Amino acid sequence: MKSEKSVTAVPLGHARGLNRRRGYKYRADGGQVRCVPGCHLCCLETEMPLTLEDVVRISKLGYDPAEFAEFRDGALRLRNVGGRCYFLDPGGKCRIYEHRPDGCRAYPVVVDARTGECVLDNLCPAVDTIDEAEFREKCSIAKRVVSNMIRE
Ligand code: SF4
Numbered sequence: 001m002k003s004e005k006s007v008t009a010v011p012l013g014h015a016r017g018l019n020r021r022r023g024y025k026y027r028a029d030g031g032q033v034r035c036v037p038g039c040h041l042c043c044l045e046t047e048m049p050l051t052l053e054d055v056v057r058i059s060k061l062g063y064d065p066a067e068f069a070e071f072r073d074g075a076l077r078l079r080n081v082g083g084r085c086y087f088l089d090p091g092g093k094c095r096i097y098e099h100r101p102d103g104c105r106a107y108p109v110v111v112d113a114r115t116g117e118c119v120l121d122n123l124c125p126a127v128d129t130i131d132e133a134e135f136r137e138k139c140s141i142a143k144r145v146v147s148n149m150i151r152e
Contacts, residue, residue: 076150109138
């Protein structure tokens with residue numbers, strides 16, 4: 001699931017259809033984004049960029065950056081193997097979930113490279129479970145990743 005051309009420049013990874021609605025659907029009762037059980041759409045053909053902090057944190061687990069990262073489209077990003085993130089196990093779980101890159105934590109909030117604004121990736125099936133407070137929190141993470149991503 002490659003990004004459409006207009007969003008390939010989006011630094012935060014795997015956005016394939018940006019939510020450009022002005023009024024996001026937030027949960028009335030608050031709460032956090034809830035992944036649909038078994039879903040790992042955001043970990044397929046990932047374009048997730050990495051920061052130095054991400055690389056150091058993951059390397060400390062014993063993983064070699066030469067294996068899990070590569071320069072692509074002008075930035076250091078998670079490597080895909082067979083169309084799946086290097087860290088996605090056969091059962092669809094993240095092998096490093098507790099230590100995953102900050103961009104993965106920010107998802108489904110991504111930064112629109114054209115405007116610099118945070119938007120929701122509406123291809124995430126759980127996108128409507130995010131509330132306003134979490135949107136703001138994730139937006140701040142997403143913008144930090146964009147500032148600190150390792151460029152070629
Ligand atoms: S690091 Fe984990 S959460 Fe991030 S894209 Fe890879 S498998 Fe998914």
